[in-house]
Amino acid sequence: MEGQIGYFRRNHFVPVPDVSSLTELNEMxxxxxxxxxARRIGSRPKTVAEYFAFEQPLLRPLPDEPFETGRTFTPRVDRYSQVPVRTNRYSVPIRLIGKRVRVVLHASHLVVYDRNVEVARHERLIAKGAVRLELDHYLEALVRKPGAFPGSTALEQARSAGKFAPVHDAWWDQAKKIHGERDGTRALIEVLLLSRNLPHEHVVAGLAAALRAGAMTADAVALEARKAAQADTDPSSTPDAVPPGKTPATVTSLHEWRLSHLPPDTRPLPSVTPYDQLLRSHRDDRGTHREGEAQ
Known part of the structure; x- marks a missing residue:
């Protein structure tokens, strides 16, 4: 066993592979x-896989309960909503600032717990002195101070990870033109908050639909994102096909959407005729009173 580990290391890890992540290395x-x-060890008649197929039934079964292989830390969340783990720092939700949390560090990732509730999960950083930030952890603070959003490190890392797509930037630019810098940025942050309840791809679809129709509100994006989610779960609800060369650009307002889901109103239209009769009666009474005063 030990000899084969050395063989594997010398033949596959010398020189050290150049990879961008642990996931890529694991795939290799x-x-x-x-x-x-398919390799044969020395002059043995069978391959490695054939010998293992013979020995596998003789191995002891895996334990029923999972064995925790991670290392546990209990750091305190600093004022930047980050926790130090080894030589690096990772973000957590801002509501945990000042609290002590439990971090379980694994070979490729780490998980942060507030008591027994998972509050953050990050890919483990390999370099020293690095910081990994999750944009979602700072949205409550940024919605109160939208001016800090454009230059934030969390936004830069979200762009690099592909979580902040070009459609976000396009919708954001249009929102700033219509609502102004501050309110347009706040509207975008409200859109990003939708990802806590809706899948990311549905929010992106909602942004694209709202952008085509010129609807620069978080409510419009939320409605279109839910329509995209409904279309995924119920293909029969998908709108009619769009003619080639044309793009649907209609966004239903929340008011119209709510009305369309109400049962039909069969009541007769209201009439003001009784009130008109009262008005005429009031005018007649006033005329009679004035005639009596004149006499």
Whole structure:
């Protein structure tokens, strides 16, 4: 066993592979394992995979309860809503500032718990002195101070990770033109808050639909995102096909959407005829009173 680990390291990790993430490295290791199954050790008549197929039934079964392999830390959340873990820092929701949390550090990721509730999950940083921020952790603070949003490090990292797509920027630019810098940015932050209750791809679809129709409000994006989610779960609810070369650009207002979901109103239209009769009666009484005063 130990000799084969050394063989694997010398043949696949020398020189050290150049990868961008641990996920990419793990995928490479999986491919090397498959290739190694066909290898014969020395002059043995069977391959590695054939010997393992013989030995596998003799191995003891895995335990029923999962074994925690991570290392636990209990750091305190600083004023920047970050926790120090080894030589790096990771963000947590701002409501936890000043509290002590539990961090379980694994080989490729770490999980942050407030008591027994998971509040954050990050890919583990490999470099030293690095910071990994989640934009969603700062939205409550940014909605109160939207001026800090454009230059924030959390926004820059969200762009690099692909979580802040070009459609976000396009919708944001139009919102600032219509509502102004401050209110347009606040509207975008309200859109980002939708991702807590709706999948990211549905929010992006809602942004695209609202942008085509010129609807620069978070309510319009929320409605279109829910329509996209409904279309995914119920394909029969998908609107009619759009002719080639044309793009649907209609966004239903929340008021119209609510009315369309109400049962039909079969009551007769109201009439003001009784009130008109009272007005005429009042005018007649006033005329009679004036005639009596004149006499």
């Amino acid at each position: 290791v999986d491919q090397w394992d498959l290739q190694d199954d």
